[in-house]
Amino acid sequence: MVKVLESEAPARRVALDLPLVRIPDRGPQREHALPSSERVIRAEQLTIRYGTFAAVREVTLDIPSHRVTAIIGPSGCGKSTLLRAMNRMNDFVPSASVAGKLFFRGEDIYRPGFDPVELRRRIGMVFQKPNPFPKSIAKNVSWGAAINGYQGNLDDLVERALHQAALWDEVKDKLDDNAYTLSGGQQQRLCIARAIALQPEVLLMDEPCSALDPIATARIEDLIDQLKAQYTVVLVTHNMQQAARVSDRTAFMYMGELIEVDDTTVIFTKPTQKKTQDYITGRFG
Amino acid sequence: MTGATAVSSSLFMPRVQRRRRSGRAFELLCMLLSLFGLAFLAVLIGRVLWEGASWISVKFLTNFPSQMFPENAGIKSALWGTIWLMAITTLTAVPIGVAAAVYLEEYAPRNRLTKLIHFNITNLAGVPSIVYGILGLAVFVRWFRLDRSVLSGGLILCLLVLPVVTIASREALLAVPKSIREAAYALGATRWQTVRWHVLPAALPGIMTGIILAVSRAIGEAAPLIIIGAVTYVAFVPTGPLDYFTALPIQIYAWTDASQPEFHHLAAAGIIVLLGILLPMNAVAVAVRASQQRKKLW
Numbered sequence: 074m075v076k077v078l079e080s081e082a083p084a085r086r087v088a089l090d091l092p093l094v095r096i097p098d099r100g101p102q103r104e105h106a107l108p109s110s111e112r113v114i115r116a117e118q119l120t121i122r123y124g125t126f127a128a129v130r131e132v133t134l135d136i137p138s139h140r141v142t143a144i145i146g147p148s149g150c151g152k153s154t155l156l157r158a159m160n161r162m163n164d165f166v167p168s169a170s171v172a173g174k175l176f177f178r179g180e181d182i183y184r185p186g187f188d189p190v191e192l193r194r195r196i197g198m199v200f201q202k203p204n205p206f207p208k209s210i211a212k213n214v215s216w217g218a219a220i221n222g223y224q225g226n227l228d229d230l231v232e233r234a235l236h237q238a239a240l241w242d243e244v245k246d247k248l249d250d251n252a253y254t255l256s257g258g259q260q261q262r263l264c265i266a267r268a269i270a271l272q273p274e275v276l277l278m279d280e281p282c283s284a285l286d287p288i289a290t291a292r293i294e295d296l297i298d299q300l301k302a303q304y305t306v307v308l309v310t311h312n313m314q315q316a317a318r319v320s321d322r323t324a325f326m327y328m329g330e331l332i333e334v335d336d337t338t339v340i341f342t343k344p345t346q347k348k349t350q351d352y353i354t355g356r357f358g
Numbered sequence: 359m360t361g362a363t364a365v366s367s368s369l370f371m372p373r374v375q376r377r378r379r380s381g382r383a384f385e386l387l388c389m390l391l392s393l394f395g396l397a398f399l400a401v402l403i404g405r406v407l408w409e410g411a412s413w414i415s416v417k418f419l420t421n422f423p424s425q426m427f428p429e430n431a432g433i434k435s436a437l438w439g440t441i442w443l444m445a446i447t448t449l450t451a452v453p454i455g456v457a458a459a460v461y462l463e464e465y466a467p468r469n470r471l472t473k474l475i476h477f478n479i480t481n482l483a484g485v486p487s488i489v490y491g492i493l494g495l496a497v498f499v500r501w502f503r504l505d506r507s508v509l510s511g512g513l514i515l516c517l518l519v520l521p522v523v524t525i526a527s528r529e530a531l532l533a534v535p536k537s538i539r540e541a542a543y544a545l546g547a548t549r550w551q552t553v554r555w556h557v558l559p560a561a562l563p564g565i566m567t568g569i570i571l572a573v574s575r576a577i578g579e580a581a582p583l584i585i586i587g588a589v590t591y592v593a594f595v596p597t598g599p600l601d602y603f604t605a606l607p608i609q610i611y612a613w614t615d616a617s618q619p620e621f622h623h624l625a626a627a628g629i630i631v632l633l634g635i636l637l638p639m640n641a642v643a644v645a646v647r648a649s650q651q652r653k654k655l656w
Contacts, residue, residue, distance in 0.1 A: 160544065162540065162543065162544060165539075165540070165543065167467070167468050190546050190547075190548055191546065192546075193543065193544055193545065193546040194545070194546030197544065197545075198540075198544040200537060200540060200541070200544075202537060204535075204537035204538060204540065204541045205541070206538065206541060206542075206556055207538075207560060216545070216555065217545030217546065217547070220545070220546070220547050220551050220555075221545075221546050264541070267541075267545065268544070268545070271545060271546065
């Protein structure tokens, strides 16, 4: 009891609601598998453990091409872990282990001998907290391309990427300034520019707005909407309104399990699972 | 509302005055104790300056030591010996120490073996310098047959400061936020590219500070050099790493031991020169650290 009182408010609500929602009441699920031509990433019975704790449990999920897929769920439900598996960023967590399969364009990225370095050029990532390099704005954008042996003109690439990230007009006169002179929202758009400078096929976004104010958030959301024309976007968010606003498909995770995935309008209007309904109506989380 | 306030305030006995007084007493105690240390330092430096300042001259810096004529004695060989030692120590300890830190922090798996290594490096930093002298005598002087050369001395000092350099470098690397590494990896950078372009540059000021402090520790060491038999009265400047040598702390020690009181003044003058090298080094370290903190961006 004392523990519950000491913990953060949202966690307490989850803890108190636990008896209500723990029963895995799985009703009839719709068939969610996409035709293989439409999916870029497919997780198949994917389980990710930290030590013995399974953060993601037997998740099977398709990520459609040129759509925004949102992964929602309460804190600790495994949505970030799942996202970070998609470009193998979990490799840097020493205790993490993976079972099951995770396909990128039909290739299992967790098969022995697979090199994640090339994968990460093709699957970009934007993090929760803006994390530009403590270098110039231009260098932030060009560095990734340079180390990946980009053959074109780096200055053009910087301009193009900053345009795409809707940041060019704000920074075009100070490309040599340190990236940390920018505001938080600008830094996050710089991080997006840095990721798309590599012309990735997929953009993974891990709660990209959680450190930003509402105006900066709105700009990033607009940007995400534009980006899906060229990229496949996977967006982890615990902001349900954001998922509803920007995503085409929504996956709801709870305690490591994928409870439901469907078109966003369906998830938010006619979810088939009780837990999904409880979550989106704010009964927990 | 008023009633509630009255009831709850009667449950407290703030004794604000008393709490303030005990706080003030503790503050005073801390101040006195720190002044005590400072006063001691002031007395020491004052005494040294009083004894030695008038003995410092160009001649003192450019003459070789003399056993007979204190007025002609100088520290030329000791000064050059110290410069040689510092060069050898820095050139060996910095690459090895930084490489060890980079390996342990960026590459090595976190397992029992690396934990043991960390633990031992920390312990090695506390090993008395004379122990390194004995080790150096056995390994460098006798086994490697480097004799009592300035190379032997420099390598011993290298061993002595290696743990310090490694620990300082590790801490500097540890202070580079994980998010910078993640940013680089997520762009398809290899581990080496990440370390080379982002981690090391960000950690460099911290590493530099560690190196300067380590070298300034080595510069004052006499014990391990005396163990290997570094000679006191050297009337030549080392021209190569295998030459015999003396160093400032050894020269100072020898003069302190001499019977004629004039030599004690020479020792004081030598201490002033040693401090004259040390203080700017430490000042640079402090400046580097301060500028790093000012520029801290994350």
